[in-house]
Structure formats: C-alpha cells, structure tokens
Amino acid sequence: MAEITAVSALRSALAAEDAAIYGYGVAGAHLTGSRQVAAQQDWERHNKARDTLTAMIYALSAQPVSAQAFYSLPFPVHDGTSAMALAAYLEEGVTRAYLAIVAVSNQRLRDFGAVAMQGSAEAAAYWRGSTQAFPGLDP
Amino acid sequence: MPDILPRRRTLLASAATLPLLLATAGCRSSDVFTGPDPLAGRPRLAPDVVTLVAVIAAEENLIGLYRTALASDSAATARARDLPALLAQHEQHLTRLRAQLIQPPGTATATASPRPSATASTAAPGRVTIAGLRAAERTSAAGLVRRLATVEPALAQLFASIAASDATHVAVLGG
Numbered sequence: 001m002a003e004i005t006a007v008s009a010l011r012s013a014l015a016a017e018d019a020a021i022y023g024y025g026v027a028g029a030h031l032t033g034s035r036q037v038a039a040q041q042d043w044e045r046h047n048k049a050r051d052t053l054t055a056m057i058y059a060l061s062a063q064p065v066s067a068q069a070f071y072s073l074p075f076p077v078h079d080g081t082s083a084m085a086l087a088a089y090l091e092e093g094v095t096r097a098y099l100a101i102v103a104v105s106n107q108r109l110r111d112f113g114a115v116a117m118q119g120s121a122e123a124a125a126y127w128r129g130s131t132q133a134f135p136g137l138d139p
Numbered sequence: 140m141p142d143i144l145p146r147r148r149t150l151l152a153s154a155a156t157l158p159l160l161l162a163t164a165g166c167r168s169s170d171v172f173t174g175p176d177p178l179a180g181r182p183r184l185a186p187d188v189v190t191l192v193a194v195i196a197a198e199e200n201l202i203g204l205y206r207t208a209l210a211s212d213s214a215a216t217a218r219a220r221d222l223p224a225l226l227a228q229h230e231q232h233l234t235r236l237r238a239q240l241i242q243p244p245g246t247a248t249a250t251a252s253p254r255p256s257a258t259a260s261t262a263a264p265g266r267v268t269i270a271g272l273r274a275a276e277r278t279s280a281a282g283l284v285r286r287l288a289t290v291e292p293a294l295a296q297l298f299a300s301i302a303a304s305d306a307t308h309v310a311v312l313g314g
Contacts, residue, residue: 121303
C-alpha cells in the first residue's frame, strides 16, 4: 500500500516535470539575455529531474507516465513578462508535486521530496521576484 | 428489621474486599475510573509534540537573529531592504507552527527546549551579519528536513514547506 502511494506521488511529480519542460520551451522563446540563460538552466534541471523520477518509478516496479505532446498554458504567453509569470507558475506546480512526496511514509522519499522542492521554490522565487512563506502549501 | 444487619455486613464486606480484588487484578484504585491517574504526574509529551516544540524554539531563535540584524549597523547593507520581508515570513512560520501545538495551560513553550542556535558562534552577541543570517537559514532548512522522519505527514509537509522558504531566503541573502 505504501508503495502505491509512493508511485502515485512520484508519477505526479514526473507529470509536473514534463509540464515544466514543455512550458520552459515556450517561455524561453520570449526571454533574452540572462533570463534566457536562466530559463535554459531551469529547463536542463527539469530534464535531469524527469530522468531521476523515471528511474525511481522503474525501481519501484512501476511504469512512469508518458509526457503529453501538448500542454495547454494557464494564460497567453506573448512577451518577457508573461514568460516569467509562466516560469513561476510551472515551478510552483513542481513544488506542490514534490511536497506531496513528503507525505509518503518512506523516509528516503520524504527527504528526496523536501530537498527537490527547495530547488523549484528557489526558481519560482527568482521568476516571481519574491519569496513565499509557505511554498507548495495553500496560503 | 432483622434483615437489616445481614445487609450491612454484606456491604461492609464488599467495601473491604474491593481493594484486595483490584490488587489481585493488577489495578490501582484510580483505574476503576476513566481518565488519567491523578497521582501519575504530567503525561509524557508525544514525539510529534517534542519535535514541534524544538522547531518552534529554533524559529524563535531565527526571528531573534533577524531582529538583531535589523537593529544593528549591519542592517545598512545593500540587502537590508529585504530583511523586513524575510522577517515577516519567519513570523508567519512561527504563527503556523504554534497553531499546530495545543499544550496544557502553564506549559511554557519558549522554555521547553531552548536550543542554542548553530549560528550563534558565527555572530557576536548584538551583531548579526548578512552572512550569519544566510548560515542560519541554511541550518534551519537542513534541520527541518532532518526532522521529517519523526512526524506525521501533515506536519512533515509543513516542515518541508518552511525549509523551502528558508532555502529561498538563502538566495535572497546572496547565497
């Protein structure tokens, strides 16, 4: 039963990472200079995280969810400002997904989720331009 | 009238026998009643509560460092403008942590587990630098993650969220 919960949480995190990879592709096209470099670095970070999560799910004898070919965006992205807002939105989604992993009973997975969400919370703060008191939780 | 005496004898015998019966059954007199034994003293705190009290103390310590930094000359740095916002978020952490804790009246939360700050050695009393705050935030985030093992899922998520907030503070402070 614990394994089912862990697999479910890991699959949700994988889905969030896949969405972020797609979304950064959109956002990056509207960014320039150091922000485009930052978006590129975040895109690479999410790709690595996707591979890690995929391996973890296989290690639990389960099948990872496949990425979708297309994701609907939460709002139109047509300039640098909306691209940064999209990046923040994506990171917040990833943060929430990793926080769900913290609720499973497996201690190593809890630690993994807690550390992973720090990276996405930092990225969200960068793109948003401000920090939050409770990343991943409802205010 | 004659049958009154036997009844009284029966009653007295029962009263005398009750403690013996309880003792034979391994019970104390208080076990007959529901509720805690009034002679047993204060019940032990649950592990979650012990952890929460320690985390609250650490958060209070962190808030104290921020207040000291704001009151000192070091607050006149380029990043000083960020400190009030970060302090406000730590105060939100403390409020939410305290809301998880309901203790019996008379229990002093602040003195339950005064934990010396890991950053105390990095900053002289009365003066806290930005680097000291950064180190304190790192220590706090790491400490919260270490405590995830011993608490219930909902509390673990709150700790993880606060740890993530602390991690973002490190970045703001130039980490």
